[in-house]
Amino acid sequence: MANQFRASPLISMDGFNYLLEQSQNPRNSKTSLINLVDSIYTRFATKVEAEILLATQNSQVPLKQLKKDLQYRGIVSLMKYLGIEGQVLELCCGNGELSRVLASQALQVRGIDVNQELIDKNNQKNKYDNLGFYSADITSPIDLHEFLSATVAVGLHSCGNLTDMVLNIACTGLPANRLILAVPCCYGKINKTSKILPKSKKLSGEKEKIRYLLERVTSLEGYTGNNPHSRQEVLLELYRRLVDFDRLFFLEERGYSCCFTRISPRTIVQGNQEFNLSPANSAIVALRN
Numbered sequence: 001m002a003n004q005f006r007a008s009p010l011i012s013m014d015g016f017n018y019l020l021e022q023s024q025n026p027r028n029s030k031t032s033l034i035n036l037v038d039s040i041y042t043r044f045a046t047k048v049e050a051e052i053l054l055a056t057q058n059s060q061v062p063l064k065q066l067k068k069d070l071q072y073r074g075i076v077s078l079m080k081y082l083g084i085e086g087q088v089l090e091l092c093c094g095n096g097e098l099s100r101v102l103a104s105q106a107l108q109v110r111g112i113d114v115n116q117e118l119i120d121k122n123n124q125k126n127k128y129d130n131l132g133f134y135s136a137d138i139t140s141p142i143d144l145h146e147f148l149s150a151t152v153a154v155g156l157h158s159c160g161n162l163t164d165m166v167l168n169i170a171c172t173g174l175p176a177n178r179l180i181l182a183v184p185c186c187y188g189k190i191n192k193t194s195k196i197l198p199k200s201k202k203l204s205g206e207k208e209k210i211r212y213l214l215e216r217v218t219s220l221e222g223y224t225g226n227n228p229h230s231r232q233e234v235l236l237e238l239y240r241r242l243v244d245f246d247r248l249f250f251l252e253e254r255g256y257s258c259c260f261t262r263i264s265p266r267t268i269v270q271g272n273q274e275f276n277l278s279p280a281n282s283a284i285v286a287l288r289n
Helices: 013-023 030-038 046-056 063-082 097-103 116-124 162-173 207-220 231-252
Strands: 087-091 108-113 131-135 150-159 179-185 257-262 267-270 273-276 282-287
Touching: 013 030, 013 231, 030 231, 063 097, 063 150, 063 179, 063 282, 087 097, 087 162, 097 108, 097 131, 097 150, 108 116, 116 131, 150 162, 162 179, 162 231, 162 282, 179 231, 207 231, 231 257, 231 282
Parallel strands: 087 108, 087 150, 108 131, 150 179
Antiparallel strands: 179 282, 257 282, 267 273
């Protein structure tokens, strides 16, 4: 039986409107905004956080790789905590690093990506009997016959609208699916003129608010300097989560229990220095019993 989680009470229409109002209030201090953002997330287990922090101490891994390793560790820890077993399907798997990490945990893993060259390379260097890579374009109708038994769907850093396609496939094309872990990124690439957002019935009458949020995200992405201590970076995180409210509502309307959680911390400390991690470290977690 999977462990359950309790989503923040702010994951509601009232919470959406309240957070949007607070994001527009210039009198809110940076500390107040940080507290607001932190209140959106579900903290699954202090053990998971302790493991992540322990991995950063005295690490000789280059910072760039450590950032990735911590996110992979966060996803593995989430899956273990939630206790979901079965086949994992990673959509938009790219170079297959996460799929290999998941396969190393004795999970049955399949990876999909549109890039045939990457898929060929992934299969050539694949050392796991429980892992396979396949070429497919998730922006077009695809044959899911090979993946119908997948109980977990993962999308790590699926840029822009690709996250929404990951969610669509997971909740409508995979009948055995029980868990979705999606880590969105590149919100500025979301096509604001398309009908993709809002996806949920709950926010269907709030197109102007979604358009406003996407405009704010687009104006801030790439200009904040990836500094988690800046007011702009905190606002960017808040705007991104408000866009993701629509995705959570969409999944809730399809029978999932949903929440947000971080898969890695904002910063890490090594020695006497503090280093920034990727701002795209927040996961949409959706669980269906």
